[in-house]
Structures are given as C-alpha cells and as structure tokens.
Amino acid sequence: MEKKKTLRIALIGNPNVGKTTVFNLLTGLHQQTGNYPGTTVVQKKGKIKVNGFTLELIDLPGTESLHPHSPDEQVSLKEIIRYPENIDGIFYIADVESLKKNLLLLTQIMDLGIPVIMILNKADKLKKKGIQIDMEELKKTLGIPVILYSSVKPEGNLIQKIKPYLKKLNKCKGRRIFSEINLKEELKKHFPAIDDKLLNYSLFLHYTEQVPCSLLEMTNHPGKEEKKQLLKKETVKRYIWINKVLKNFYTQNLSERKDFTGMADKILLHPVWGYLVFFFIMFLMFQSIYHLANLPMELIDHIFGELSNWLQHKLPSNKLTDLLINGVISGVAGVLIFVPQITLLFLFVLLMDKTGYMSRVVYLTDRWMRPFGMSGKSLVPLISGTACAVPAILSTRTIENSRQRLITLLTVPFTTCSARLPVYTIIIALVIPNKFLFGWIGLQGLTLFFLYTLGFAAALAFGALLHRFLPGQKTTPLLMLMPDYQWPSFKGLLIEWWDKVSAFIFGAGKIIVLFSIILWFLGTHGIKDDKILAYPVPLEDSYLGNFGKKIEPVFRPLGFDWKIDVAVLSSFAAREIFIGTLSTIYSVEDDSEKTIIEKLRTEIHPATGRPVFNLATGWAILIFYAFALQCMSTLAVIKQETGSWAYTLGIFLFMGLLAYISAMTVYQILK
Amino acid sequence: MPYLSELKPGEQAIIIADEHLPVKAMELGLMKGSLIRLKKKNPKIGMALVEINGQSLALDYGLASQIEVSSNGKKENSPDSTDR
Numbered sequence A: 001m002e003k004k005k006t007l008r009i010a011l012i013g014n015p016n017v018g019k020t021t022v023f024n025l026l027t028g029l030h031q032q033t034g035n036y037p038g039t040t041v042v043q044k045k046g047k048i049k050v051n052g053f054t055l056e057l058i059d060l061p062g063t064e065s066l067h068p069h070s071p072d073e074q075v076s077l078k079e080i081i082r083y084p085e086n087i088d089g090i091f092y093i094a095d096v097e098s099l100k101k102n103l104l105l106l107t108q109i110m111d112l113g114i115p116v117i118m119i120l121n122k123a124d125k126l127k128k129k130g131i132q133i134d135m136e137e138l139k140k141t142l143g144i145p146v147i148l149y150s151s152v153k154p155e156g157n158l159i160q161k162i163k164p165y166l167k168k169l170n171k172c173k174g175r176r177i178f179s180e181i182n183l184k185e186e187l188k189k190h191f192p193a194i195d196d197k198l199l200n201y202s203l204f205l206h207y208t209e210q211v212p213c214s215l216l217e218m219t220n221h222p223g224k225e226e227k228k229q230l231l232k233k234e235t236v237k238r239y240i241w242i243n244k245v246l247k248n249f250y251t252q253n254l255s256e257r258k259d260f261t262g263m264a265d266k267i268l269l270h271p272v273w274g275y276l277v278f279f280f281i282m283f284l285m286f287q288s289i290y291h292l293a294n295l296p297m298e299l300i301d302h303i304f305g306e307l308s309n310w311l312q313h314k315l316p317s318n319k320l321t322d323l324l325i326n327g328v329i330s331g332v333a334g335v336l337i338f339v340p341q342i343t344l345l346f347l348f349v350l351l352m353d354k355t356g357y358m359s360r361v362v363y364l365t366d367r368w369m370r371p372f373g374m375s376g377k378s379l380v381p382l383i384s385g386t387a388c389a390v391p392a393i394l395s396t397r398t399i400e401n402s403r404q405r406l407i408t409l410l411t412v413p414f415t416t417c418s419a420r421l422p423v424y425t426i427i428i429a430l431v432i433p434n435k436f437l438f439g440w441i442g443l444q445g446l447t448l449f450f451l452y453t454l455g456f457a458a459a460l461a462f463g464a465l466l467h468r469f470l471p472g473q474k475t476t477p478l479l480m481l482m483p484d485y486q487w488p489s490f491k492g493l494l495i496e497w498w499d500k501v502s503a504f505i506f507g508a509g510k511i512i513v514l515f516s517i518i519l520w521f522l523g524t525h526g527i528k529d530d531k532i533l534a535y536p537v538p539l540e541d542s543y544l545g546n547f548g549k550k551i552e553p554v555f556r557p558l559g560f561d562w563k564i565d566v567a568v569l570s571s572f573a574a575r576e577i578f579i580g581t582l583s584t585i586y587s588v589e590d591d592s593e594k595t596i597i598e599k600l601r602t603e604i605h606p607a608t609g610r611p612v613f614n615l616a617t618g619w620a621i622l623i624f625y626a627f628a629l630q631c632m633s634t635l636a637v638i639k640q641e642t643g644s645w646a647y648t649l650g651i652f653l654f655m656g657l658l659a660y661i662s663a664m665t666v667y668q669i670l671k
Numbered sequence B: 001m002p003y004l005s006e007l008k009p010g011e012q013a014i015i016i017a018d019e020h021l022p023v024k025a026m027e028l029g030l031m032k033g034s035l036i037r038l039k040k041k042n043p044k045i046g047m048a049l050v051e052i053n054g055q056s057l058a059l060d061y062g063l064a065s066q067i068e069v070s071s072n073g074k075k076e077n078s079p080d081s082t083d084r
C-alpha cells in the first residue's frame, strides 16, 4: 500500500461526533452538517492531494456499531464488509465527551484489521467538561495514531497532522481484541468444524448480519432472537474491556463541568413551557419570513422593473430585446425575488438544527406523533420538509422502525416546502389585506402561518390514515442522544446557508429561467389554420393561449382562467415555476412598467368583469398548492426510497385529487 | 428493586438487569452494571432523560419503566463499572 498513490479513506464514527465538520475542513467541500444526530444520511465524497498522495474521502453516516439498526447505518456496514477492497483506511472520528461509547465501534473496526487513524474531535470541550486524557497511554492501548483536535476551533492544520501517518498507513492497524474478549470462543460454538484461524470478526459480522460469504455456505444464519443474544454478548464483552482500559487514560471530574444545557432544558423540555417556546419559535419564524423579507423583496422587484424599463429604452425594439426582457429577465427576477424569504427560512431551520434544539423538539413530540404512526424522529423530516422535501425524505433513513419510516416519508410532501413559498407570497399579497390584528399580528403573516399549519395538519391526518391500514410493527421505543446546546460558528452557518440558497438559485433557478424562455416563445408565437402567424402573436392566439383555452373547462370549477391553468400545468415539474409562468404571460401581454404584482392585481376576468385574483380564486390557488404534489424530484426520491411505483403513483394521485376537490370546495363557498 | 422511572430526578443507580433492553440501548451504554443518573422524567410526555457515560440520553418512558436498577444510588463521582 505504501506505493499506492490514491488512498480511499472512509470517515467513520458515532452520530454527531463531527464527521461532516472534519470532512468539510479536510476537503473544503461544503457539506451539510447538523446537530441532530444522524444528519449525514447519504455518502459524500471529496478529493485532496497530500504529499503526492490523492486522498479520496468518503463521509459515511454515523453509526453506533457495525450492526445497523436503521437504513442509514447500513451504509457504513455495506461499505466496510461487502467491499473491503474499496477502502485503504479509515479516519475514525471520535468525540472527547463520549470517548467510552466511541470505543465500541472503534474496537469493531480494529478487529477487522483495517488501518485506522483516530481524530479525537471537540478538544475545545475538554476543560468545560472537566475531562483529562492521557494521550500517550491512549495511543499505546489502541496501537493506532490519535490526533487530538477541535474542528470548530482548530489549532494547526489537520492535514499536516495526518500527513506523517499516510506513508505508513498500512501499519496503523491497531489492537485486535476479538480473541482477548473471548468473542472467538462464542463464534466457535456456531462453527465447531471451522479451523481456528478462520474464526475472525469478519466472519462474525458476515454471520450475524447475513452477508453472504463462502464459509457460511455450510451453516444457517442465526434466527432473530439468537442474533440479538449474540450481539448483546458482543456489546457487553467489548464494554467490559473498554471499562478496564479507560481508567488508564480517561478521567472526568463531573463537579468541574458547567451544565448550561441542564438549566436550559428545565424550560425547553418542560411539559408546558417547552411546548409554548416551541410554538412561539414556529410562529416567530413564519411572521419574520413574511415581514422581514418584505422590503428586500419589493426592492428586488423594483430593481428588475427599472432594469427592464431601461433596456426597453436603450435597446432596439426587436425580437431579441423582447426575449431578453420578457423571457430571460422576468425569469431571473422570478427566482431572485424569493431569495430573502428562502434565506430566512433556511436560517431558522439551520439554527434549530445546529444549536441542538431540534433534538429537544424530538423529545417533546415523540409521544404526540405516535397516534399518527410516526415517532419524534419524524418531526425532523417534517420540519426540514419546509425547506425541501427531497433531503427531508432522505433523512427519514434515521428512523429505525420501517413502518414509521414509510409513513413519515409519505407524509413529508404535505409539509410546505420553500417552492410553495413564492406562490403563497404573491397570492397572499394579492388577495389578503395588509392589515394588523391587535396592532401587531399581521393578517398576511397569519395567513402564511395558517397555510404551514394546514400542511402539517394534512401530513398528520394522512399519517393517521396510513397508521390504520398499513401492516407491520407499530412502534420502536425512542432512544436518542441529546447533544449539548451550542452556538454554531458563524462561518459554518454561513457556508451551509449558502449551500442551500445557492442550490435554490442555481438548481431551481436554471429550470425556472429555461421555462421562462420556453414560455416566452410559446406565448409570442402561434399557428392558425395551419399557417404560422407573424411575430408577435397576440397571447390569445399563441400556442400557450390555445392550449390554456382547451383545458379551461377542467379548472373552471376552481375559478381558474386559462392563464392560471397554463401556469398550474407548467408548474407540474416544480411548483416555483407557477409565478414565473404568470410573470412571463403577463409580461408578454402587458409590457408596461408595472411590477408583476401590479399587473396581476389589475387583471380583469372578461366573463365576470371582476378581478381575476379575487379572494375566492386566491384561496382556491393557495389550497390547490397546499395539497398538490407538483415536484418531479420528490416523486423520484419517493420511488427510490420505497422502491415501489404503487406508493409513488398512489401518493401523487391522492394529493392531486385532494388538491382539486379542496380548491373547488373553497372556491364554491367563497365566490 | 425499583425501576429507572421510579428514581427521583438527580438520583443515580446501577442497572441490574438488561434482559428487556434492545441491542441499541446496550450499545449506547445501558447495560447491567452501568451507572445511570435520571436527569428528568416526563411521564405525561412519555419520555425520560438520563445521563450515562457523561452523555444525555432521551428514552421512552415505557422503556425506563422496564429497566431495573439498584435501590442504593452511588454518589455523583463514583466510577462507572460494567462488571459481571
């Protein structure tokens, strides 16, 4: 291995020890990290060059041991056991505070004979927690290099500290305790005929985790109860060894530690205050999303209005100018205008996660989620679903119980994701008066809060429905480590916030701008009696107009006119296209200097003579978007995670039908 | 012998039986011989908060009422042991 130029290194450790933070530090790749145990649910990769070596780093989801209990934990086992040839070594990330627990997984890895370098993270907590570690003794006991480090308050370059060990990585194999703790004897009971030399921990894992291997062809895998007993024996034996050696290098003076977390938990986990604080935080989040973002949004809208106006005067009046102003610029404006709100939303979710508060939400809600077939852990995907359903569905992999996981992932699309926000914002601004109740509760903010609550309520109701009918083991008791509260580093927060916001701007943004250009073309070109009409074609006669009018009867009971129909259908792929489409349609039709909201507000329905966007239509649109599953990526990830077309199409049709019927009911009542 | 859920918040005890515990609980350190401290119990919320190996662990109240512990709790600074 010494001569190998590319080393594949896996970052492994217990949940929440700081793997992703270390990974970011090493690779410079900006990944998502979280204070809620189990944030890394998919593999992340990065490459770095060190001293002529190329290190291919893989950040694996956290796991307590090599015996997985949830789908995310299976990733690590699969990587190590099924494809050991793919890994040259492991950077084992441990946390000074939970070193004892961290040693369980480490001894398992060392028993496999894989080279390991241990990064003992969160060194900044040593003093605060009254912990003392004899590093020399620790290294001697384990037989591997150990680097004491703090990835949030780094002293020195981590890569430089790792560098000396890379050349001799193959020698960093550490102490094997498999025989020392009599686990070999245990295995021998199951394989009396096998040569002693072949009885190793790799066989133990293949046997208990039902991973096929040639030696196992002559025996059956253990039954469920037998496996449980075997794993318990293994855990106990390892902990006995750990307790024995720990005394030699680890001491903690509990009276020295400061327990800010305990004091904060007195309020935040209180059966009354805890919930009040939680609801207050939620309320504050939606009020500020609406009101703080208002000014920058108006500013962006105004700037783009002025820019279009300026270009109109400066550039020659032709097709290209039209495309630039009404296709490209209106599309870009349609993306950027929502950045202030999305910024605030992501900041709130990130802060809840990073400060450790998200775990408290799990604690407070576990019991109340059970009647809906879910657990407290389901609340994290449901809350992060307010940002985007795709990562939220992936994060359900941390839920051990497969039935609870299925219910959670099928209910996540009901929560109000950030793509619905643009639709809500514009429609609320159009139909809900900008008034305040009791002088401080804004009606528009309240409406937004109601729509988010409606999303959650629908998710819970759907969960209860599934809970009644789905087969399987109903619950698994919650067991979860509670991280200390901590204030996240400003830089780290900024990096992650930018990751998410830029994903919206450049990911969703690309699609929106592309759609905007296509729609401009379809709205300014047309064909009549088999003849191509001369540009610019009136919107009524364009491809878009003709199509909209054909489908108008379907959506008429919801109060939608053909322009809204076009916007609804074009947003099938992604909801945020709705406003972009409306904006393009109205820019094509009306090239005055008015902003998009002004254009929509003054639109009159030719049949009724009333504004198109009145209270009834507005609410019908809001309710339609609250329920319809208009997002290709969400459908794709549901298919991937359930492996079932029946669930994927089922949820799509169910939500579509619910959206149509509810919007129609609301319109018919309010009109 | 009392159960973990019967301790008063702040009280410590040694776990004396782990037959009912899932493997995951044992991996997190909840096993016969471990020193555990009850930090908080909320039967209404259905949760308990304990400290084990210097870390806080939230667990289902139902589970906490199945974990048998010794009645004579140790003092705060006593070393943990998993002796069998």
Ligand SMILES: Nc1nc2c(ncn2[C@@H]2O[C@H](COP(=O)(O)OP(=O)(O)OP(=O)(O)O)[C@@H](O)[C@H]2O)c(=O)[nH]1
Pocket: A013, A014, A015, A016, A017, A018, A019, A020, A021, A022, A032, A033, A034, A035, A036, A037, A038, A039, A040, A041, A061, A062, A063, A121, A122, A123, A124, A125, A149, A150, A151, A152, A153, A354, A355, A486, A488, A489
């Ligand atoms: N005090 C301190 N906190 C740290 C350090 N490294 C990471 N953290 C914090 O620990 C928490 C967890 O960090 P992550 O990087 O998400 O941990 P992870 O191991 O990838 O977590 P999972 O994805 O859940 O397995 C975050 O709040 C980090 O800010 C450190 O050196 N010191």
